[in-house]
Amino acid sequence: DIQMTQSPSTLSxxxxxxxxxxxxxxxSISGCLAWYQQKPGKAPKLLIYQAxxxxxxxxxxxxxxxxxxxFILTISSLQPDDFATYYCQQCIIHGTFGPGxxxxxx
Amino acid sequence: EVQLVESGGGLVxxxxxxxxxxxxxxxxxxxxxxxxVRQAPGKGLEWVANLRRDGGAEFYVDxxxxxxIVSRDNAKNSLYLQMNNLRAEDTAVYYCARGITPAAAPxxxxxxxxTLVSVxx
Numbered sequence: 225d226i227q228m229t230q231s232p233s234t235l236s237x238x239x240x241x242x243x244x245x246x247x248x249x250x251x252s253i254s255g256c257l258a259w260y261q262q263k264p265g266k267a268p269k270l271l272i273y274q275a276x277x278x279x280x281x282x283x284x285x286x287x288x289x290x291x292x293x294x295f296i297l298t299i300s301s302l303q304p305d306d307f308a309t310y311y312c313q314q315c316i317i318h319g320t321f322g323p324g325x326x327x328x329x330x
Numbered sequence: 331e332v333q334l335v336e337s338g339g340g341l342v343x344x345x346x347x348x349x350x351x352x353x354x355x356x357x358x359x360x361x362x363x364x365x366x367v368r369q370a371p372g373k374g375l376e377w378v379a380n381l382r383r384d385g386g387a388e389f390y391v392d393x394x395x396x397x398x399i400v401s402r403d404n405a406k407n408s409l410y411l412q413m414n415n416l417r418a419e420d421t422a423v424y425y426c427a428r429g430i431t432p433a434a435a436p437x438x439x440x441x442x443x444x445t446l447v448s449v450x451x
Contacts, residue, residue: 225392258437260375267425267441268375279439311375318389319365319377319436 228322247312256316339445352426360404368422380435
C-alpha cells in the first residue's frame with residue numbers, strides 16, 4: 225500500500241503570507257497527486273490534480289508542483305477564505321489521502 | 331449540474347449492519363467509476379472503496395475488506411455501500427464521490443454532502 229505524509233500538520237499564517245505544504249508518498253506515484261481544501265462541516269473541494277493542474281474556478285494563487293514522491297502545494301498570498309485544512313491524495317493505486325495540514329490564523 | 335446525495339446513515343450497535351445509498355444526477359452515471367470516502371469525527375479523510383462503472387471491479391481499504399460491499403444500480407443511478415459487522419472505529423461521515431474523468435476513480439471532482447454513521451451501544 226502507498227502511504228502519504230504531509231508536513232507540517234498545522235501551519236499558522238497571516239493574510240498575505242506565502243504558504244507551502246509538502247506531501248510525500250512512500251513510493252513513486254509519478255504525477256498522480258491531487259490537493260483538496262476542506263472547511264469544517266463541508267465536503268472537500270478539489271483544488272489541483274495531476275500534481276499541477278488547477279481545477280476550474282480555483283484562484284490562481286493556488287499552485288502545485290512535484291513528481292515521483294515529493295509534492296508541494298503553494299498559496300502565493302493567503303486570503304481569509306483560505307483558512308482551512310488541506311489534504312493530498314495519491315491516485316495511482318486506489319486513493320490514499322495524506323493526514324492533512326490545518327492552516328490557521330497566526 | 332452534478333449532484334450526489336447520500337442517505338441511510340444513522341446509529342447502529344457494534345456488530346450491526348447498515349446500507350448507505352448515493353443518488354446521482356446531472357451526468358451519465360453508468361460512464362463513471364464511483365467511490366466512497368469517510369471521515370471520522372475530528373479526523374482526516376480516508377478512502378474506503380472504488381467501484382468500476384460496470385460494477386465488475388471493486389477495491390477496498392484493508393480495514394473494511396470482508397465487511398463492506400460496494401455496489402451500484404446503473405438503471406437507478408445509484409451507488410450503495412453495504413456495511414456489515416460494524417465497529418466503533420467505523421463511526422464517520424461517509425461521502426460518495428465521483429472522479430474527473432470516466433476512466434478513473436480519484437481524483438474526486440464531485441462529492442455528496444455526506445451521511446453520518448455512528449456505531450455505539
